[in-house]
Amino acid sequence: MTDPQVTEKYVGKRIKRNEDPRLLTGQALFVDDVDLPDMLHAAFLRSDFAHARVQSIDVSAARARPGVVAVFTAEDMGDFWRPGPLIVPPPSKVEGIVFNARTQIPMVKDKIHHIGDPLAVVIAETRYIAEDALEDIFVDYEPLDAVVDLEEALKPDAPLVHDDLGSNLAAHVVQQKGDFEAARGEADVVVKRRIVIDRGAAAALENRGVVADWDPRSQQLTVWDTTQAPIPIRNGIAAMLGLSEHQVRVIAPFIGGGFGPKIMMSQPEEVLVPWAATKLNRPVKWIEDRRENFIGTTQEREQIHDVEMALTRDGRILGVRDVFLHDTGAYDPYGLTVPLNTQSHALGAYDVPNYYTEFKVVFTNKMIVTPVRGAGRPQGIFIIERMLDLAAKELGLDRAEIRRRNFIPPDAFPYSHVVIDQAFAELIFDSGNYEPALDKALAMIGYDQFIKEEQPRLRAEGQCVGLGIVSFVETTGVGPYEGARVTIEASGKVSVVTGVGTQGQGHFTSFAQVAADQLGVDVGEVRVVTGDTAQFHWGTGTFASRGAVVAGNAVNAAASNVRAKVLRLASKVLDAPEEELELENGQVRVADIPEQSISLGELAVLANPLRGAVEPGTEPGLESTDYFGPKTCATAFGVVSMIVEVDPETMLVDIKRLVIAHDCGTVLNPMIVEGQIHGGMSLGIGNSFYEKLAYDENGQLLNASFMDYLLPRSTDMPPQIEIGHLETPSPLNPMGSKGVGEAGAIPVPAAFAQAVEDALVDYNVEILETPLSPNRLFEILQAARQADEP
């Protein structure tokens, strides 16, 4: 903290979470727990085809079923039917961009664009009856050829996802730094590969849900939504229904995991459920089931990269050229956020003077792509780290050494990569010190000892063990801004309200820690409210590892303002200069005369008199609302290393050790930071080996259940994730913080691929894809064996 007067009692400490007792005892409200009198239940009919024309939809039998109150199709929506807004426009600063906006529709009118596309919604007395009624609906489909493969989609004779567009090209972006062609000419070695990354799901344990309650007497709409962005959702619903924003209250209560897809806005269900509630004048609830989540909730990761790296003989990267295809699915409402993040991360933590990066975004008949934890960054890191590994092999260099030689040096910050990033600004890394992270990770994994002694010994015993070590960066704390209001109440308790939502990151505690330190109160006396637009209505939401940085700094600013008000007023009341006052244990007292004191609660009452006159320009109470908006992203970084054992017969991979040396600047609560890393890494392990959304050539999702889409379990994780902390503060915000939410997910697939390749060194394979699986590893090994055969 910058204020030397503030004693750091809580920030930086492992404080137990305020919210846990309620969560542990089943006393916390999640969206499906909302139960209102007269509530109706919605069920959506979703397309079984990925690409088809709809000749007719007959809902008459469904409407006639007892217990069904209404059935709506696109036709019934009338003027309300319109494509959703373009949530993220393309960056205007990048020259020559081609961007074809096609945003999702609330319900299908004449053409189905992806499996799971909603065709009708049934509203009934119970969810069971609503689902029964789905079977009563008859749809006359005319199936069309689906376009699924990215390269096929761009061929001239490909079926068109959007007929009016004339092609399946959603966007085309070229960015450059320096001159790659010149660099290639000067290089001693050029490594060139195709690298493929496939789709994964966020798969939060809580499926999506919306409850909407329209009260015609008070003309108020209350919506409970499993959203990461309650404020934009409120604004969108108000605009759609022609209501004043203050007539709409969106509450994101406790949310069972976000991980990205819950930031997507104007999802069909978020549009239709509130609309239905206003038409029927009864509360309407929709809760997604797991199959719907697989086919109807946004996903991410699919890209095909053709990448070249030019290096000198001693392993210095002269330039990188990366041309890739990015799958956006059937629509592109989220703009270019994900592929721009890939561009921003495809140079990793390295000082690369020449960069040519080009991507084409492709429409396909698959579910819409919007950020999933990592949001395009894992792909970028996978590319650069794999290429470095291959270059190291070709040059006969140690893989840790080649990384060390290319790190951005500590005195080069702020370091500009020139290209424009997802925040529409020049990509500038704010601060960093990469070598200590590498040294720490090498020490933690016992690199030298493993490479020189343990690995040769185990190999001699016939065990296929391998080590992977990769570095990564993570742009975090993106703007535009967030806000917070801090209030000292008459009881002496402190209220902190902010507009972001919470999905398990511990905001109720980390923000309380910040305020408690500023105001000298017990952290348990600070009550934090997040995600309720009636209590705070300016801001964007929780995504892109920005909660602690942006909202946290807003809380800090507001709390700091309240502290100043406390000191000013207490100085008058206690008749002592401000410099002699201390805030501790909910009291303000004169430093050397502790009897001369007043409680914060009493001070708050004095600040809000019921009689008398107030001085002009005074604000009532001890309260402040403030905002924080960072100039650019704060760049976190780290080094991950793992040791794996591969069984060459079953192709199962066991992660023996997993370490990370991690730097997210000033840490608010190390316990929470570690938890974020653990969780991110489990997703990263999923993206490495277990999780792949398998679409067939008809755009059918073959594994839309947990039986066939495998999330890592407790027995799939390594025995211990060892975490080493480093702290290089960010100059971009007063607390010096950087985000950490996605850190675990970003580097793991690259480390896993390297480790598996290392374990299978005798088989001479190259891992140029993620996720792997036992089947894929088997195929890769077979191909390598056949290639070796004379």
Next chain:
Amino acid sequence: MSDLFNLTVTVNGTRYERAIEPRLLLSDFLRHELGLTGTHVGCEHGVCGTCTIMFDGQAVRSCLMFAVQADGHDILTVEGLGTVEELHPLQDAFRDAHALQCAFCTPGFLMTLVPFLEQNPNPTEEEIREAIAGNLCRCTGYQNIVEAVKLAAQRMAT
């Protein structure tokens, strides 16, 4: 409208009588008929374990049972385990070890672990991981959950 079934079931020590549809899932009965929303639903196909409750002392997935199958039986849900004022030692250990983040999966873990610890009061790390291999968590990576169980086992032994 199908014929209703007269169900009698004890949940958290209270005896309930309700007339319900035979096809009503036990998870939906507990959550929406009885208003005990602490038990959550994650997949409705028996894989994620989020809906786990104790049925006659055993850990059981409530999404894979019909409520009528509980007729005459004894159920314990997370609401019966502890209160905000007085947490069960396992709940307390979860908090101390930061074994919950969004906590959607947590009740399922707790109800799986209570019978496990009764039968295995001094489990090894491997045994713990095996015991919770049928419960999915997306937030914690399981590490702190394992630590919480070790902590709880220690504390409950004394």
